[in-house]
Amino acid sequence: MTMISEEHKKEKLGFEETELRLGLPGGGGIVNEDLVKNTNANGKRWYTETVDLKLNFALKETEKGENLQEEKNLISCSNDSVKPPPKAQVVGWPPVRSFRKNIMAVQKSSSEEGGGGAATFVKVSMDGAPYLRKVDLNMYKSYQDLYGALGKMFSSFTMGICDSQGMIDFMNESKLMDLLNGSDFVPTYEDEDGDWMLVGDVPWEMFVGSCKRLRIVKGTEAIGLAPRAVEKCKNRS
């Protein structure tokens, strides 16, 4: 459920950003309250009403003010190039179901990783737990998703996670030490070089491509990893 609302939020955000461009291929035109269509040189149409709906900031003003605002925005649009905007993400267009979009996004990211389109199953072990689990990293879109799933699998497990992206700020060593000392368990992973790293050091897609195994260790045990992780991070940037 969280996945959907997050995606919905993302789409909404993208949509708001591109609102001005929706249905507006540019070109001149006289703004008229009653006008429902206008045609520019390319024969394309835009709709004042469509613009009206989407300019949220414009709607806070009075009606008259709104039209003025509309005019300003439309005129500024008409100064743009006549070409249609690059694939602005219009909400719900093209009409592909979220279900399908999610699957395709996962497949795309895994193939971009050069995983050959493979599902990325990795073993997950937790110190002290009597059983191993396997997770398909491609099922998750972010560290948050993965933490949620791991948390449910090993329910006594608490994550000492840092920022909203789930990424760890490795540049701040003291912050890192506090984190590791404070938390019960911390996820670590074996990367393609065979090194054990703290989960969260690289962008999600990169992590999916390089993670070979997951191991959830006690926070204090992970401290040994931290300096190396910081070093690797510094070397990368």
Next chain:
Amino acid sequence: MVYSFPEEVLEYVFAFLSSDKDRNAVSLVCKSWYEIERWCRRRVFIGNCYAVSPQIMIRRFPEVRAVKIKGKPHFADFNLVPERWGAYVYPWISAMARSYPWLEEIKLKRMVVTDESLELISKSFKNFKVLSLSSCEGFTTDGLSSIAANCRNLRELDLRESEVEDLSGHWLSHFPDNFTSLVSLNMSCLGSEVSFSALERLISRCPNLKTLRLNRAVPVEKLASLLRRAPQLVEFGTGACSTEIRTDIFSNLVEAFSGCKHLESLSGFWDVVPAYLPAMYCVCSRITKLNLSYATVQSPDLVELISQCSNLKCLWVLDYIEDAGLKALSSYCKDLQELRVFPSDPYSAEPNVSLTEQGLVTVSAGCPKLQSVLYFCRQMSNAALIAIARNRPNLLRFRLCIIEPQAPDYLTLEPLDTGFGAIVEHCKELRRLSLSGLLTDRVFEYIGTHAKKLEMLSLAFAGDSDLGLHHVLSGCESLRKLEIRDCPFGDRALLANAAKLETMRSLWMSSCSVSYGACKLLGQKMPNLNVEVIDERGPPDSRPESISVEKLYVYRTVAGPRADKPDFVWTMDEDGALRFS
């Protein structure tokens, strides 16, 4: 009237009537037929959960065994309906739990289903047999555990394309050891791994299992073992088929498939490594339905597989098939009735595959039984549409999505009015139509004039003025569902055709030009309609009446205004005032 048949005889005769239309007609003949019919109606279909209340349904039909209910408007599939909009099934389940103890089937589409609802279902209906949740949401795998544990006579559990919060795969293990009645299981939308041994045991002890659609978490190397335990399967969906190909896995798979003499439908194939496809060749000649829409496989490999499926009736595939693949399809699969081509990369500005209008034209020419089309592409021409229309006058469903909004005929740069006009003119039985590309009011004139059997129409970024909407509402006699987004249709056409809306199931209009004032007027004029304004900017009263509403959903109802509206939905009522819930 001197005599009439005894009730028992009439009941016996009515039992042969399965269509709702026939039963509705019969119940209008006279009062006694109405009474007899309502006591023996066993199946009820509710196309809009807000058109009627559970109480009304129960009062009229006291002995129902199967219900099918649909909730959110279709555009909810594309995120156009905000979250928390509604379509909660709980009130229905709770009412039926009290009044239909013998209920056997519940089929839901686009409804919000909670674990609480699932638990109530599992405990209330002793003879419960069929649960189908299509594009539903709101429940977790815990809800599934209740169903598995308590529904001793369950035959079907179908979760197709629902959004399930996947807490673990443990739910499957809740089917008791003495549970053997399963006929159909579709868990393809679930993420987590179920216990494989529990799955194996379940399959082994259910001899009537005909449909098994696995989820991605079941790897290809485990499929053989499952197929060997269920050689009677008719419909099978694989999991992810991405494990690196190995001879032993491959040969096991070939052997297992060759034991399945009744397979007719295949699906799944997530991330399939092309080298696995030949394992299925031995069943291809019997296959009538093939869903490859999650297989990111290139055209040559697809063609290899499809060329073996001479009895194929239905194909869902990604645009990786390309024009070349569609050409092969049209020459090998002469029985094809339904084709759906989905976009592999809908958001990229440039085409990533060589799929054009030509592919569809070729299939329309080569497949004489083609009646149902869903096609995503990046270019279209009037000439192509006219060719398709002439080739296939037997089309029933035609949904075309040209990815760029308002894209003109790429050859002439003209609108696609004449092309779609040809479709409605030639395809006289057309029931469903989705338009795209550059379209003027002209196309709606054609539709209003010719599309007399059209029941569902979907529009986006089309038309010039109210005249367009007016043509549709006044001309399309069979119209039941109309959904519109981003079209310059406004007050005049809507108000002039208000009466038409009572003959339809529903009308959806978003990002159009319908003013709040017009919505109020419509609500006032038409007491049998719920005129709902959806607006996330706050109460429509806080803005001038001439401002267009964000979204409008109008539907006929005998249940009055909704009582469960969220804070961004307002019902326009008879007093012309706002009704809050």
